[in-house]
Amino acid sequence: MAHARTKHATRTHLPHLMAHVPGEQQEPVKQMCLKMMSHDAYGKPYEWSTRDFEMGAPLGRGKFGRVYLARERYSHYIVAMKVMFKEELRKGNVQRQVLREIEIQSRLKHPHILRLLTWFHDESRIYLALEIATEGELFKHLRNAPNHRFDEPRAAKYTYQVANALNYCHLNNVIHRDLKPENILLTGTDDVKLADFGWSAHTPTNKRKTLCGTLDYLPPEMVDGRTYDDSVDQWCLGILCYEFLVGNAPFEANTTENTYDKIRRLEVKYPPHMSKGSKELISGLLRRQGQGRITLINVMTHPWVKENMAKRAAELLQKSSDRGKENVQKNDCGI
Numbered sequence: 001m002a003h004a005r006t007k008h009a010t011r012t013h014l015p016h017l018m019a020h021v022p023g024e025q026q027e028p029v030k031q032m033c034l035k036m037m038s039h040d041a042y043g044k045p046y047e048w049s050t051r052d053f054e055m056g057a058p059l060g061r062g063k064f065g066r067v068y069l070a071r072e073r074y075s076h077y078i079v080a081m082k083v084m085f086k087e088e089l090r091k092g093n094v095q096r097q098v099l100r101e102i103e104i105q106s107r108l109k110h111p112h113i114l115r116l117l118t119w120f121h122d123e124s125r126i127y128l129a130l131e132i133a134t135e136g137e138l139f140k141h142l143r144n145a146p147n148h149r150f151d152e153p154r155a156a157k158y159t160y161q162v163a164n165a166l167n168y169c170h171l172n173n174v175i176h177r178d179l180k181p182e183n184i185l186l187t188g189t190d191d192v193k194l195a196d197f198g199w200s201a202h203t204p205t206n207k208r209k210t211l212c213g214t215l216d217y218l219p220p221e222m223v224d225g226r227t228y229d230d231s232v233d234q235w236c237l238g239i240l241c242y243e244f245l246v247g248n249a250p251f252e253a254n255t256t257e258n259t260y261d262k263i264r265r266l267e268v269k270y271p272p273h274m275s276k277g278s279k280e281l282i283s284g285l286l287r288r289q290g291q292g293r294i295t296l297i298n299v300m301t302h303p304w305v306k307e308n309m310a311k312r313a314a315e316l317l318q319k320s321s322d323r324g325k326e327n328v329q330k331n332d333c334g335i
């Protein structure tokens, strides 16, 4: 690794980064920023390799990769390192899918899209350095929630954040096409990150015909092999919001054909515990015709979403203030 640095960070670079840092944290944050800015990789092309990272505990396992906690040696920045064997990708015939994922995910920069920070490869493996989402798959949290479902404030908050991420994708001519709780990660601050762009696609022509995605989430136009556009993601958002609130997808059935039939007939059952607002939003997204589906902007400003997001924010604020009080009490008791 070359150590001649052509670009030195100076303290004059920092004021805009420090604007919202509380007083007592200013010095450590400033030191960390300076350290990161004086890294070889700052502001110029850099060939990353395994030598730059210390690998830690495994975080999880996918079909083609293992994900580990990893720390960049110089800055100590923590990432989730996804390691895939080239041979396994070749056997599974998914090389193009992985390259597409890398290409698309590395240029999407949004607070609710998992950042691909860098990637590199050696003779046998491909390494993706991903932003860390400490709470892991949202699916796990949904399964562990009471009755396998989220309450309305939580469902609304996540629906808003996913809508926001999808809207950004569409503005950048990307359709996700494989939305489901397994492809969404949760951070330690209760924010979701859209991940897994393996099935996503550029939309230069705006109409595509490939069948992909997960069965329960397939929109009618894909079931019938018709051309489709980015409104497939709005359909999937409707299914996702339903699954958050009910615990399972609306068109689940024992056979593929039965699922397809239910999708074609638009056979959705809304359990009695669902509110009028949530049903209105979901039925607005689960429309047969793509053009008829509620737009992502209208999802974000939907009264049910806004009202319940505010409740979630208030709940989290209350929790953190309770934790603060608990800590003060512990300190008072000398614990």
Ligand SMILES: Nc1ncnc2c1ncn2[C@@H]1O[C@H](COP(=O)(O)OP(=O)(O)OP(=O)(O)O)[C@@H](O)[C@H]1O
Pocket: 059, 060, 061, 062, 063, 064, 065, 066, 067, 080, 082, 114, 130, 131, 132, 133, 134, 135, 136, 137, 182, 185, 196, 198
């Ligand atoms: N950025 C991340 N932060 C924290 N944990 C992660 C991160 N990325 C992946 N994980 C964990 O690693 C597991 C495997 O991730 P991976 O992306 O390989 O699998 P997948 O998307 O479930 O699988 P596949 O795409 O192969 O079906 C995830 O289920 C999750 O628990």
